[in-house]
Amino acid sequence: xxxxxxxxxxxxxxxxxxxxxxxxxxxxxxxxxxxxxxxxxxxxxxxxxxxxxxxxxxxxxxxxxxxxxxxxxxxxxxxxxxxxxxxxxxxxxxxxxxxxxxxxxxxxxxxxxxxxxxxxxxxxxxxxxxxxxxxxxxxxxxxxxxxxxx
Amino acid sequence: xxxxxxxxxxxxxxxxxxxxxxxxxxxxxxxxxxxxxxxxxxxxxxxxxxxxxxxxxxxxxxxxxxxxxxxxxxxxxxxxxxxxxxxxxxxxxxxxxxxxxxxxxxxxxxxxxxxxxxxxxxxxxxxxxxxxxxxxxxxxxxxxxxxxxx
DNA sequence: TTCCGTGCAAACAATTTGCAATAGA
DNA sequence: TCTATTGCAAATTGTTTGCACGGAA
Numbered sequence: 001x002x003x004x005x006x007x008x009x010x011x012x013x014x015x016x017x018x019x020x021x022x023x024x025x026x027x028x029x030x031x032x033x034x035x036x037x038x039x040x041x042x043x044x045x046x047x048x049x050x051x052x053x054x055x056x057x058x059x060x061x062x063x064x065x066x067x068x069x070x071x072x073x074x075x076x077x078x079x080x081x082x083x084x085x086x087x088x089x090x091x092x093x094x095x096x097x098x099x100x101x102x103x104x105x106x107x108x109x110x111x112x113x114x115x116x117x118x119x120x121x122x123x124x125x126x127x128x129x130x131x132x133x134x135x136x137x138x139x140x141x142x143x144x145x146x147x148x149x150x
Numbered sequence: 151x152x153x154x155x156x157x158x159x160x161x162x163x164x165x166x167x168x169x170x171x172x173x174x175x176x177x178x179x180x181x182x183x184x185x186x187x188x189x190x191x192x193x194x195x196x197x198x199x200x201x202x203x204x205x206x207x208x209x210x211x212x213x214x215x216x217x218x219x220x221x222x223x224x225x226x227x228x229x230x231x232x233x234x235x236x237x238x239x240x241x242x243x244x245x246x247x248x249x250x251x252x253x254x255x256x257x258x259x260x261x262x263x264x265x266x267x268x269x270x271x272x273x274x275x276x277x278x279x280x281x282x283x284x285x286x287x288x289x290x291x292x293x294x295x296x297x298x299x300x
Numbered sequence: 301t302t303c304c305g306t307g308c309a310a311a312c313a314a315t316t317t318g319c320a321a322t323a324g325a
Numbered sequence: 326t327c328t329a330t331t332g333c334a335a336a337t338t339g340t341t342t343g344c345a346c347g348g349a350a
Contacts, residue, residue, distance in 0.1 A: 020304060020349050042339080057307050062340065080282070083339055096275050107273060115265045123257060124289030125246050132230070135282055139274030170324050170329060192314080207332050212315065233314060 005088060007033060010073065017071050024049075024056045028064050032074070032086070039077070039085035039095075039104055079104060080135040095133035100141035104133070155238060157183060160223065167221050174199070174206045178214050182224070182236070189227070189235035189245075189254055229254060230285040245283035250291035254283070 010029050011021055019025075031048035032040070040048075042065060046058045065086060068074045076084040080097045085104075094112060096105040112129060119125045160179050161171055169175075181198035182190070190198075192215060196208045215236060218224045226234040230247045235254075244262060246255040262279060269275045 018304095022305065022349070024306070055307070058339095059308085059341075060306060063305085096269065096273060096277075098275075099278065105273060105275060107269075111268065111272070112265065114268075115262065118261065118264075119246065119257075119284070119286070122261070123246060123255060125248075125255060125286050126288075126292050127246070127284055127286040128249065129284060129286075132282060132285055134269070134277055134279060136269070136275050136277040136279075138276075142276050168329095172324070172330065174331070205332070208314095209316075209333085210331060213330085 005033065005036060005090075010068075013071060013073055014067075017067075019067065024053065024060050025064055027053045027056060028061055032068075036088060037091070039079075039087055041083040041085050043083060045086070075130060077131055077133055079133045092130075094129055096138075097133040097135050098138035098141055099135050100137055100145070103138055105138065155183065155186060155240075160218075163221060163223055164217075167217075169217065174203065174210050175214055177203045177206060178211055182218075186238060187241070189229075189237055191233040191235050193233060195236070225280060227281055227283055229283045242280075244279055246288075247283040247285050248288035248291055249285050250287055250295070253288055255288065 007026070007029055010033075011026075014021060014025070027049045028045060031045045034048065035045070042058065042061055045065075046056070046061045049056045049061065065074065065076070069076060072089055074086050075089045075092075076086050077095055078084050079095065079102075080099055092109055093106040094109055096107060097103070098105075112127070116127045119127045157176070157179055160183075161176075164171060164175070177199045178195060181195045184198065185195070192208065192211055195215075196206070196211045199206045199211065215224065215226070219226060222239055224236050225239045225242075226236050227245055228234050229245065229252075230249050242259055243256040244259055246257060247253070248255075262277070266277045269277045
């Protein structure tokens with residue numbers, strides 16, 4: 001996957017996919033790029049767009065996010081609860097979410113290779129955890145709480 | 151965890167927790183027990199209850215499911231998409247869901263021991279995957295589709 | 301001139317909540 | 326009696342959809 005991390009880059013991908021370049025799309029892409037490396041929700045992206053263009057509707061944001069995902073430029077991830085978050089597809093990683101403090105930790109995809117092989121060998125199942133975070137408890141929350149198990 | 155798989159058993163747990171025994175609760179528990187070993191949704195349980203007592207509201211079902219979970223009698227699991235499913239807590243296992251055919255496969259919790267240890271050692275993170283299924287593709291769907299990767 | 305893309309409003313699914321009436325203990 | 330529990334309706338959250346208008350190509 002060629003990284004697509006500049007506005008021109010993504011616009012080019014859009015054009016190549018037969019999509020039109022519009023002002024809402026520019027604004028959404030700029031917001032997305034601004035959040036690169038983080039995990040923005042559709043709502044956060046929409047809020048960002050609204051700073052500049054208050055009339056852009058959230059449905060437009062969702063529609064473009066869908067398109068970008070179909071084009072393989074971005075991925076969505078469901079954290080333990082709440083809305084999906086988005087990140088660039090070339091920034092491949094898996095996610096751990098603390099169910100207590102909601103912090104998100106990124107781990108290299110290789111971390112799951114052994115499990116992936118085991119599920120394939122023992123259960124004939126091709127794991128695909130890209131879109132779902134692994135929930136649990138981060139170290140500091142685990143130590144902070146003397147309470148019962150999660 | 152003492153298995154609680156008979157109506158009397160669960161009623162006893164409820165009483166012990168200071169809860170009242172009511173007719174809606176009996177019906178919900180009977181439906182739950184009838185589905186033991188499967189993965190019913192709140193809606194399926196409600197439908198079941200309605201066969202006998204059409205006036206029981208789904209909010210009542212949700213409220214009892216919450217209570218039972220707080221008491222440690224049942225667990226909920228989020229499959230890849232759609233509603234949560236419920237199963238008895240003593241029937242501990244993890245879930246694989248095929249994103250194509252939606253079939254659910256149960257795997258022993260031990261399957262994840264190595265990953266659990268690795269996440270703890272490398273990332274100071276206590277994995278708790280009980281409430282979330284691992285999505286992917288089951289063998290037959292993987293072989294059936296000559297299409298692209300998930 | 302074509303359609304694609306858009307804002308708007310409404311629909312959606314799953315779940316939660318407020319509230320007054322009811323019924324267990 | 327006394328308060329937990331219930332049905333009902335409405336609110337919530339995150340996301341999707343139908344539709345007619347407007348603007349990119």
